[in-house]
Amino acid sequence: MANVVVVGSQWGDEGKGKIVDWLSERADVVVRYQGGHNAGHTLVIDGVSYKLSLLPSGLVRGKFSVIGNGVVVDPHHFVSEVEKIAGQGISVTPEVLRIAENAPLILSLHRELDALREDSNSGLKIGTTRRGIGPAYEDKVGRRAIRVCDLGEPETLRDKIERLLTHHNALRRGMGAVEISAEAIHSELMAVADKILPFMDRVWDLLDERRKRGERILFEGAQGALLDNDHGTYPFVTSSNTVAGQAAPGSGLGPAAIDYVLGITKAYTTRVGEGPFPSEQDNEIGQFLGEKGHEFGVVTGRKRRCGWFDAVIVRQTVRTSGIHGIALTKLDVLDGMDEIQVCVGYELDGQRIDYLPASMGAQSRVKPIYETLDGWKETTAGARSWAELPAQAIKYVRRIEELIGASVAMLSTSPEREDTILVQDPFQD
Ligand code: GDP
Numbered sequence: 001m002a003n004v005v006v007v008g009s010q011w012g013d014e015g016k017g018k019i020v021d022w023l024s025e026r027a028d029v030v031v032r033y034q035g036g037h038n039a040g041h042t043l044v045i046d047g048v049s050y051k052l053s054l055l056p057s058g059l060v061r062g063k064f065s066v067i068g069n070g071v072v073v074d075p076h077h078f079v080s081e082v083e084k085i086a087g088q089g090i091s092v093t094p095e096v097l098r099i100a101e102n103a104p105l106i107l108s109l110h111r112e113l114d115a116l117r118e119d120s121n122s123g124l125k126i127g128t129t130r131r132g133i134g135p136a137y138e139d140k141v142g143r144r145a146i147r148v149c150d151l152g153e154p155e156t157l158r159d160k161i162e163r164l165l166t167h168h169n170a171l172r173r174g175m176g177a178v179e180i181s182a183e184a185i186h187s188e189l190m191a192v193a194d195k196i197l198p199f200m201d202r203v204w205d206l207l208d209e210r211r212k213r214g215e216r217i218l219f220e221g222a223q224g225a226l227l228d229n230d231h232g233t234y235p236f237v238t239s240s241n242t243v244a245g246q247a248a249p250g251s252g253l254g255p256a257a258i259d260y261v262l263g264i265t266k267a268y269t270t271r272v273g274e275g276p277f278p279s280e281q282d283n284e285i286g287q288f289l290g291e292k293g294h295e296f297g298v299v300t301g302r303k304r305r306c307g308w309f310d311a312v313i314v315r316q317t318v319r320t321s322g323i324h325g326i327a328l329t330k331l332d333v334l335d336g337m338d339e340i341q342v343c344v345g346y347e348l349d350g351q352r353i354d355y356l357p358a359s360m361g362a363q364s365r366v367k368p369i370y371e372t373l374d375g376w377k378e379t380t381a382g383a384r385s386w387a388e389l390p391a392q393a394i395k396y397v398r399r400i401e402e403l404i405g406a407s408v409a410m411l412s413t414s415p416e417r418e419d420t421i422l423v424q425d426p427f428q429d
Contacts, residue, residue, distance in 0.1 A: 002259040003217040004426045005244040006327075008224030009263035009317040011233075011271040013297070013304060015329035015412060016264045017041030020057045020220050022410075022417050023262075026427050028215035030058025030065045031207065032222065033250030034240040036072040036106060036133040037081070039222030040297060044415050050088060054081050056220055059092055066203055069100035070240065070250020072136040073148065075192040077106075098201035100252070104145035108188055109168050109180055110135035116175050137239035139164065148200050151193040154186075161185045204252025211257055216427055219247035219258070225317040226356075233356070233363055236275025244321040260426045262409060263323035265314055267331045267396075270295050270304040276363040279343040279370075280307040293333040308370065310343040311403035313356055318406045325409030325424055328397060332382075332413050337375035340396060343368040344403060373399060383413045385421060 004023060008014045021043045024030050032039070037054035044050075045060065054077055056065035067073060078099075082092045110132030118130060139145040144164045150157045161182045169179040211217060221242060226232045228242040240246065244261040248254060268289050271277045280286065286306040289295065295304035317323065334340055345354050346366035357363060376392040383389050389397075401407050411421040 002427050003211065003219070003257055004260045004262055005219040005221060005247045005258050006262050006264060007221040007242070007244045007317075007321050007323070009265045009314050009321070009323065009326065010224045010269055010310075011226045011277075012222075012224035013040075013270055013272065013295070014224060014264040014266045015327075016221065017043050017052075017057060018412060018415060018417055018420075019262070019264050019327045019329070019410065020218065021045070021061065022420055023218050023426065024058040024061050024063050026216065026425070027058065027063060027218035029207070029210055029217045030056040030063050031068055031217060031219050031247070031251050032056045032066070033068040033070040033219055033247045034242060035222035035238065036131060036136065037074050037077045038129040038131050038133055038238075042415075045417070048088070050085065050090075052081065052085070054078060055085065055092065055097070058218065058220070059085070059096060060090055062096065065097050066207065066251065067097070067099040067103060068203055068251035069102040070246060071100075071103055072106050072133055072140070072240075073099060073103050073196075074106035074132065075151075075189070075196050077131075079192055079195050094198045097199055098203060098206065099148055099196065099199045100203035101147070101149040101200045103148050104136055104140040105147065105150075105189070106132040106136040107146065107185060108132075109185065110139070112177070113168070113171070116172075116177055120175070134239040139167075142167070146189070148196060151189060152197055152200070154190070157189065158182065158186060207251055207253055211253065217253075217257070219244075219251065221247070225263075225321050226313055228320070231316075231320045233275045234358075235360065236273070243317075244323070260325075261321055261323045262426045263314070263317060263321060263326045263406065264329060265326040265400075265404075266329050267309060267334055267400075268293070269307045269310050269313075272297055272302055272304050276360075276366075277305055277307060278312075278346060278366050278368045279310040279341075280305050288337075289333060293330055308341045308343055308368075309400065310368070311400065312343060312346060312354060314400075315354075315404045316356055318404050323406050325426065326404070326406050327410035327412060328400065328408050329412040331393060331397070331411065332380045334375065334393075334396070335379050335381060336377060340373045340375050341370040342373060342399065342403065344371045345369040371399075381414050382416070382419045383421065384419060
């Protein structure tokens with residue numbers, strides 16, 4: 001019996017969808033514990049592609065799934081995503097999905113605030129997905145959020161909306177936007193309340209009961225550890241904690257419920273939006289990786305920035321997330337390269353360092369120190385055993401393991417779930 005947390009070990013888009021899908025077949029329960037509907041996952045099953053951004057991936061496999069309290073829920077998006085996958089033949093009912101009663105809601109005013117800020121000429125551009133996720137988390141921490149449970153109490157809801165608007169209308173006045181009426185927010189929520197409330201549950205309680213019964217829980221992380229609000233490239237980060245430890249408070253289980261942390265790690269590096277990226281290749285190498293790896297966002301369609309594997313950041317994530325083993329993905333994208341570089345350290349103001357510094361200034365000044373490895377001409381795409389891999393590819397994988405201080409538990413060689421080499425089953429730790 002083991003509970004596994006899956007976490008992205010870079011800046012997200014590491015291919016978590018495929019690995020979560022692979023593991024979810026072995027799990028009894030799949031739980032999301034942070035983020036919102038920006039967590040674009042692509043699952044390819046029997047040639048059919050499912051794109052999810054809020055719902056836990058386990059639903060596609062008919063697994064009991066949970067949206068934990070650490071997630072911010074856009075109720076209108078929830079309804080439309082449920083309808084979309086119902087159109088692909090997957091029915092989402094309270095039999096298979098529960099939403100935490102204490103999960104905060106994303107409202108239209110949060111989306112508007114995201115846009116007002118990103119479009120203003122002053123301040124820092126973070127490159128958000130404009131889905132209202134950041135502002136919803138701000139209201140949660142500011143103790144004024146509307147939560148799922150409020151939908152079942154119309155009178156409390158009115159009072160809470162009034163309180164929330166005192167804050168938001170002041171902000172909006174300052175930004176030159178029109179004020180919002182309580183009635184507008186109330187009716188926006190009442191329009192979907194009946195579709196959300198049947199899924200509402202005491203998630204901390206039901207997960208603990210299932211855990212005690214010996215069920216295997218898979219915690220599905222979104223984004224990546226370098227986007228963590230504390231440990232990432234702040235302020236170019238997301239508004240939640242994305243490190244593996246968040247699986248506990250984001251679902252209501254204690255930290256001892258986590259038995260194994262699997263870090264999903266891409267064989268090169270990508271990043272969406274603004275922020276430091278020391279090993280970025282804004283040249284033909286980056287273009288090669290982007291085209292071959294189809295590096296476009298699932299949610300936004302935005303082109304991802306691409307670069308060499310950065311062992312410094314992954315080594316740091318291995319420690320801040322307590323990663324036991326990694327799933328190395330997209331090795332096949334490197335097929336055919338003459339040589340491959342790996343960032344093994346940084347130079348900061350003339351000194352060599354082996355960590356990503358915390359300050360924004362230092363993060364922008366670090367220069368990558370590379371080690372060059374031979375590439376391979378053979379294809380690794382679709383390999384299902386080590387014996388099918390060229391010697392240079394194995395050498396590359398072994399060097400990565402050495403540099404990051406964690407071993408490869410799984411190796412992914414194509415988008416298809418069967419094209420996976422298993423070294424260690426995280427559930428059988
Ligand atoms: P996530 O947000 O971490 O789940 O990442 P994405 O959903 O954006 O996944 C990245 C993309 O890479 C998807 O289109 C996957 O189908 C694809 N993918 C996943 N693993 C592999 C792999 O090993 N090789 C290749 N070529 N593609 C992969």
